[in-house]
Amino acid sequence: MHMLVCGGTGCRASASDMLYENLSKEVQEQGLQEDVQVVTTGCFGFCEKGPIVKVIPDNTFYVSVEPGDAREIVAEHAVKGRRVERLLYVDPVNKEQIADSKGMGFYKKQIRIALRNCGLIDPENIDEYLAADGYEAMGKVLSELSPEEATQEMIDSGLRGRGGGGFPTGIKWQIASKVPADQKYVVCNADEGDPGAFMDRSILEGDPHSVLEAMVINGYCIGATKGLIYIRAEYPLAINRLKIAIKQAREYGLLGKDILGSGFDFDVEIRYGAGAFVCGEETALIHSMEGERGEPTFKPPFPAQSGYLGKPTNVNNVETFANVPVIYNKGAKWFASIGTEKSKGTKVFALAGKINNVGLIEVPMGITLREVIFEIGGGIKDGKKFRAVQTGGPSGGCLTEKHLDTPIDFDNLLAVGSMMGSGGMIVMDEDDCMVSVAKFYLDFTVEESCGKCSPCRVGNKRLYELLDKITKGQANKEDLDNLRNLSMVIRDTSLCGLGQTSPNPVLSTMDNFMEEYLSHVEDQRCPAGSCKELIRYEIIPENCVGCTACARNCPVNCISGERKQLHTIDQSLCIKCNACLEKCKFNAVAII
């Protein structure tokens, strides 16, 4: 028998290490060390009910276990084989006790559709993909469905583009299918440029065939025989695995001429991006593939009408494609049963920032931010306070406490001033200054703007400068009005999605954290203590023991004081590098 004790940060905060010790002691005392083994594990993603103990092989799941419960668990469960009823999880809906973790609804928080094979199969071995139903959807579509029927299935599934815009995938295919042309193209957008999102990279590295299979299906539906994958050159591993996958699929005849005897030809080539965020926009992406500067052009014409080399082109992103084979294998109806009314299926999020379980998760649409952050994500790092969660990358917004129970889907996020985006989810804590966060995103947009249209080229620069002024305590209230007006105009007048959404980080932080802006402007104060110009470092006399650690580590030698004497900081020299605070073991340095 094994007793697994959660050693995740959340559970450790509620004394799981003592629980572990107690359990081990009990096992020892009862002389069960031969039969019962106590081990710690990583986070179960259920921190709210921590600490957690799971007993296997019977999969009993104890929640909110205290160190004092150790004796009873060992005595009852290990010795007598009886579960400790009072520690079992109670289903919040039907109020029933659940013993077996497999029946717990909480495990349904994550469903892996797009990530179904990631971490399970060897991405460099096509046989493993084939054994996992690989290319079966393609086979079915090519031999049993007409292009119209296959497209209809996609429409019925309700799948929406996972790259950010959320346009219905089936409809997109249908439009491209109806434009007559001698040559059409299927393009996979793998230019994942959103800082903090890496699901596309993971899918390509973990399950490249699923994307290839979907592209063939897409080609069949719209009448394209050529596929192009536009991938960031910064993803060498993904590129390599894609190349291997393409080679293997060709060898099996799953790409190339007359696929599975259907008479349908389709092949895939790789094109490389070269580091331009704006190339995530489909017209810019197409120009880049044509060897041009990746500047977007006005739509219409849409790529479905005139895309790569002027031919009808359908562009979907990696995650969208990764969903496609499953939809045909399990049916549009099944897919549409997951998620919310207007957003079907699941979404992959890259959880990052000040959160315990940084990682990739895939959740059904409609789950709340709270569930994602505090349950799956294991809560905030180092026991700090949750401050904001940023979704949608540079196009999205910062959401706060009051949005935590908003069900996540395309429309809800848009309604609260953010965006689904490609699925980056960055969690921030009390030490993060929201004005600086907005500035960080604007810095990104300024650097990534293509410069073609004036509002984005000049406007974002001015937004950045205004924010910079605020973080330096040099702004007045009129600047705040200008900041808002400028944001609205940039949103209203920019040529492409990049400019149209770039003010979102500003607008959402202004909406949700206005008091923080006002502190900077009216009191020249940064509540999070992160704006260098608005803070100073002081030594707290009561705590200083004169260990000289701060003085020794100060890069500009602005701390003076004899050994065992109170130290002082010369504010005129201090560069606010934070070294003294990091080095002080006595909490004697503080940010004022």
Place this chain on the structure above:
Amino acid sequence: MTSIKLKLKESDVQQLKKVAKSFNNEPGELINVLHKAQEIFGYLPAEVQEVVAQELNVSVAKVYGVVTFYSFFTMLPRGRYPISICTGTACYVRGAEKVLDEFKRLLKVPVGETTPDGKFSITCLRCVGACGLAPVVMVGDKTYGRVTTDGVKDILKEYEDVE
């Protein structure tokens, strides 16, 4: 304008011409050819861009326009140990800026430049997709995760004696 023209190695130029040919000297393959050119020469000085323009029959201005549009392309030679600091959001909120400052302080060069001995260069890059390890620093192909300001000098130390 620089009056001294850089001399390119003939074998490198031949290789570049071969690459262009393998792409059928198609103007549309400009970016692919530039990627290969950067692999061959390590960077894309004006002289290399002129060869590319000639081989693909596009204007040099266009080649330069494309090179300066994409951040992956560089016209300056990188250090023998190019240091890239990820400044994606995850790394940013976990202190990438301080790590960057420390590199700049220790190497005494700004972002985008190379130390006078040609050993190190500093660049910033956007999200390598290793957010779990934030903040992330890459030196050449090697990735360092969870880098602290203290860790910076240890990273540099690794390259102290290799030459």
Place this chain on the structure above:
Amino acid sequence: MTKIKSLADLKKIKGDLQSKISLREKSDTPEGRVLVKVAMATCGIASGSKEVMEYMIDELEKRSIDAIVTQTGCMGYCYAEPTIEVSLPGSEPVVYGYVDTKKADEIIEKYIRNQELVDGIIPVNYQTIEKDKEE
């Protein structure tokens, strides 16, 4: 490699592959082999999964344990990289996080040889669609 010529062909190949894999993974018999999967995505490799994989291959062979070590993609537990999944014949796969060569040695000695779980297990917290399919 021979080309797959039809959907029926494809299904047959899939059947063969699946039974081969299940024989390898699910077999209770002592002949069943240990299967180790190492998450080898960018973040895994960056935190040293390559070294772990090499170590596993070498050590399992040195210690005469009949095992297959393969690579796989990102398991999603980026905070705990490198991660590996170990499947012993007849038992559920177990995922270990923060694996370095020292930990790998412990896993070989304790878990693979003696079926004793080792600290550092990452509980799997999602449902797969295959599971759903069986229902």
Place this chain on the structure above:
Amino acid sequence: MIKLTIDNRTVEVEKGTSIYHAARKLDIEIPTLCYMNLGDLKIEHKPGGCRVCVVEVEGRRNLAPACATECFGGMEVKTHSIRVLNARKTVLELILSDHPFDCLICAKSGNCDLQDMAIKMGVRSIPYQGEKSTYKPDFSPAIIRDMDKCIMCRRCETMCNDFQTVGVLSGVNRGFEAVVAPAFERDLDHSECTYCGQCVAVCPTAALTEVDHTTQLIRDLADPAKKVVVQTAPAVRAALGEAFGLEPGTLVTGKMVAALRRLGFDYVFDTDFAADLTIMEEGTELLDRLTRFLGGDKEVKLPMLTSCCPGWVNFFEYHFPDMRDIPSTARSPQQMFGSIAKTYFADKIETHREDMIVVSVMPCVAKKYECTREEFKVDGNPDVDYSISTRELAMLIKRSNIDFNTLPEEDFDKPMGESTGAAVIFGTTGGVIEAAVRSAYEIHTGKSLQRIDFEQLRGIEGIRSASVDFDGVEIRIGIAHGLGHARKLLDDIKAGKSNYHAIEIMACPGGCVGGGGQPLHHGNPAIIKARQKALYQEDVNKPIRKSHENPAIIKLYEEFLGKPMSEKAHHLLHTHYFDKKQKDVLLD
């Protein structure tokens, strides 16, 4: 047809019409900065970049650029709602926040689209101040680039790359740093720029202007030791009036001469004189090549290309150097004029060339560069000292308190002011070749032309071809204006697909009438056509319409040159071309 409403007024337009054009049908002028439509010349530039033309479309989330948005049935458009006005003004303020505020002393003051827009929008302050882009100004012999004033409309790029296929300019860098520049942001002087000046002609601000020689000219005019001679190109007289509020296409030859005299030039001559001379030389060369060709000489190079356009000469020197033996070796009229003025005429008035200043008034920017070519200098002294544009002349007239419109009509001085109708039409596309045909026909056949007007050679199409019957011999003629069109003809020649005997090439749209030095047409092609018409009118008005009948030219040959293509003529009136193609890389 599609019905829509704009500002609550209904309008019916064809499918595919943009909101901008639909509004114009209702006389609603939506402001634009980057949009440019050169109609017949088939250049439409609508990058949708400036965002000044945004309008509100009912049901649409954001504002739509009027220039690039197509109308649809039932569309409701508002061009001046408060949302639109605020957005448009804010966008303009943003553009201005990255633009120098030196309007008072700017070369384009009073003639600047951005300034006009600021006036129209009533901009009184710039709330969004911040970093401004700064670039090193680039002074080439003909064009000045001051990119601090660039608003990224990218019109110059379209002209340089798409229309002229010269490919010197490209958008470089990105975001706030983005700007239009030659490769490696080098100076134009170090690029393959032909100085055609079409970029200057379409630039809405003073980012691209011509090199200004007016100050030098004023100084020279005031110098009693200098004899200052001026020559005016044919296209100038058809456009100069525009600068004084006259209708495009008003001929102002007489007033122009009067103005030049009042400015203090010692001799007011006409480039047309040299144009007639060009026909004598170039026509003879053509006939010579033709005769040899028809006689079976395999060595002879045909077609012969004209060589009077300096932009065009630069173009083939950079882009087709291996074909530099095809164009006529005849110098351009400007240079023939300079050469004769500083020899034949200098002797006549007993002046040393060092004491003579030859100035040209040209519709052209490339002429400024042509003056500086080493091969057109004698011991460092240039045949033509410098060239001023039509625009510079207009400015000079205004500066000198001359009321242009009330000036009397005066005649050019003799002898170098005498010219024919054939010379006048040099200023339009098709004119040079028509003039050449008029003379070549008569010289070749010995017969007198029945009809002087060769309508088949006229027009505005980019590439035209025609054939002329030379008494039983069919002479096939090609005409191209715009270097992009020229490139097509050259590619054909290179591929052996060309069967022309002679080709006329002009770098600018419409020929010199659409030159880079003319009063700005602000993208209105009707202006170019009106100027063209005026030149054909002047031709008809001339008593002599064939170059070889110009008495002053006949006298010049008698007294000085001997006969066309004589050794002296060769020395003074012909030139050779250089291979300026980018040399191969240096190898280590």
